[in-house]
Amino acid sequence: MNKVKAIVERGQGKHNEQVLLLLDARIKNCEGTLAELKLALSQLSSDLTPVHEKLVSILRSLSGLNSRATVPMHQTPGKPPMR
Numbered sequence: 001m002n003k004v005k006a007i008v009e010r011g012q013g014k015h016n017e018q019v020l021l022l023l024d025a026r027i028k029n030c031e032g033t034l035a036e037l038k039l040a041l042s043q044l045s046s047d048l049t050p051v052h053e054k055l056v057s058i059l060r061s062l063s064g065l066n067s068r069a070t071v072p073m074h075q076t077p078g079k080p081p082m083r
Contacts, residue, residue: 001031 008023044052 001027001034 005027008020008027011020041052
């Protein structure tokens with residue numbers, strides 16, 4: 001977040017002030033959300049950490065698949081891989 005904030009600050013005077021104001025507001029929103037998430041994760045019990053990591057891994061895999069235009073047939077859920 002600090003890198004993004006620095007980039008926006010360097011843009012002062014070079015780019016549209018309204019766009020920079022919008023980006024600054026979004027950065028502040030992200031910082032607030034990040035703080036909330038860090039607090040929630042700090043309260044996660046150690047025995048749930050592996051479960052959390054597995055769920056995050058599944059979420060990332062699903063997000064990656066969702067970003068593709070099409071899913072190859074050998075990766076279609078519920079079907080055996082093609083040989």
